[in-house]
Amino acid sequence: MQDIVLELVTRLLIPFVQLLGAYILLHGHLSPGGAFSGGTIIGTSLIFYSMAFRYSKRRHLLKHDTSMKFEAGGALLYVVVGLIGILFGFRFLTNQGVFPIGTPGRLWSSGMILLVTLGLGVKVASTVFTMFQELLEGGTELDGHD
Amino acid sequence: MGMIDRLGQNLYYLVSIILFIIGFHTMLTHNNLIKKIMGMNIMDAALFLFFVSIGYIQGGQAPILTENAGRLVNPVPSALILTGIVISVSFTAFALALVVLLYKHYGTLDADKILALRSKNYEQH
Amino acid sequence: MRSFLSLLVLLGLGALLITAVAEMPLFGAPDSPAHQGIAIKYVSDAPHDTGAINVISAIILDYRAFDTLGEATVLFVAVVAVSAVLSKR
Numbered sequence: 001m002q003d004i005v006l007e008l009v010t011r012l013l014i015p016f017v018q019l020l021g022a023y024i025l026l027h028g029h030l031s032p033g034g035a036f037s038g039g040t041i042i043g044t045s046l047i048f049y050s051m052a053f054r055y056s057k058r059r060h061l062l063k064h065d066t067s068m069k070f071e072a073g074g075a076l077l078y079v080v081v082g083l084i085g086i087l088f089g090f091r092f093l094t095n096q097g098v099f100p101i102g103t104p105g106r107l108w109s110s111g112m113i114l115l116v117t118l119g120l121g122v123k124v125a126s127t128v129f130t131m132f133q134e135l136l137e138g139g140t141e142l143d144g145h146d
Numbered sequence: 147m148g149m150i151d152r153l154g155q156n157l158y159y160l161v162s163i164i165l166f167i168i169g170f171h172t173m174l175t176h177n178n179l180i181k182k183i184m185g186m187n188i189m190d191a192a193l194f195l196f197f198v199s200i201g202y203i204q205g206g207q208a209p210i211l212t213e214n215a216g217r218l219v220n221p222v223p224s225a226l227i228l229t230g231i232v233i234s235v236s237f238t239a240f241a242l243a244l245v246v247l248l249y250k251h252y253g254t255l256d257a258d259k260i261l262a263l264r265s266k267n268y269e270q271h
Numbered sequence: 272m273r274s275f276l277s278l279l280v281l282l283g284l285g286a287l288l289i290t291a292v293a294e295m296p297l298f299g300a301p302d303s304p305a306h307q308g309i310a311i312k313y314v315s316d317a318p319h320d321t322g323a324i325n326v327i328s329a330i331i332l333d334y335r336a337f338d339t340l341g342e343a344t345v346l347f348v349a350v351v352a353v354s355a356v357l358s359k360r
Binding site for chain 3: 149152153155156157158159160163164166167170171174175199200201202203204206209210211212217218220221222223224225228229232233235236237239240243244246247
């Protein structure tokens with residue numbers, strides 16, 4: 001069952017939801033929020049799209065393979081940022097002394113935390129979306145095409 | 147100070163214990179597997195409430211160090227409970243996946259009926 | 272029978288937990304043992320050590336970043352397990 005009202009409202013709402021998610025993600029070191037909350041909001045916007053456009057032609061916004069690649073890439077960014085600390089002669093996941101810390105309170109500050117937040121946010125968003133999609137398609141008989 | 151007075155002061159702890167008991171009751175008395183998972187989630191929420199309310203300090207604000215920040219709450223319980231929330235989400239997703247598989251195999255969500263079906267299958271072999 | 276038994280267990284557990292909770296330090300008291308120790312150091316040193324003014328971000332992504340890597344691993348394992356259980360291939 002295709003619903004034109006639902007699709008139109010969804011198309012209008014999703015940019016704002018994603019903007020809120022990106023704001024919470026990028027300001028994780030300045031205001032309440034961070035990687036897990038921002039990533040969950042972005043993942044929720046993807047779920048929103050996938051539920052509203054479930055019966056139309058443009059159904060797959062994000063395929064499983066792409067989503068898994070995003071997820072592995074986020075975790076890999078975390079580990080690589082941690083290994084840079086070892087490269088400079090410090091311990092795993094060192095911030096002070098390796099990355100430029102900057103003045104506290106600005107957006108471009110706090111060195112490693114911003115990078116790690118971005119990687120973790122992408123990972124959490126794709127995790128939430130993949131879990132939802134697996135549970136949605138696993139319950140149907142026809143191999144994902146219900 | 148009597149026990150009732152102390153409980154009135156520690157109202158957040160009391161409410162989290164009551165929520166925990168409600169979740170445990172849901173897990174024990176309902177046969178539906180999805181309701182059992184919902185009961186476990188209520189127990190998780192009770193634990194999170196308990197742990198985060200330990201970190202509160204009278205008149206404290208959120209631990210953001212701006213110029214005009216007054217007294218701050220304790221940030222350590224809030225930071226630690228994030229791990230618990232992530233594990234709760236992961237566990238719920240895995241349990242729901244297993245429930246989907248069980249429903250496809252046995253055709254019911256009732257735990258007792260699934261047990262009966264399993265023992266019947268066992269006797270036939 | 273079963274509901275009576277579970278009610279009995281829950282009443283016992285509830286009485287135990289409520290008596291334990293009544294003996295805890297008062298809610299919001301600044302001198303309770305939970306607020307001494309490492310929390311004072313985190314609040315005072317976080318901007319200088321990490322550059323983040325949000326202390327919780329500083330804790331989870333700098334002081335205890337290895338713990339957060341473990342959390343990311345837990346999420347990853349959960350997604351892989353859900354895919355393994357539900358996939359048809």
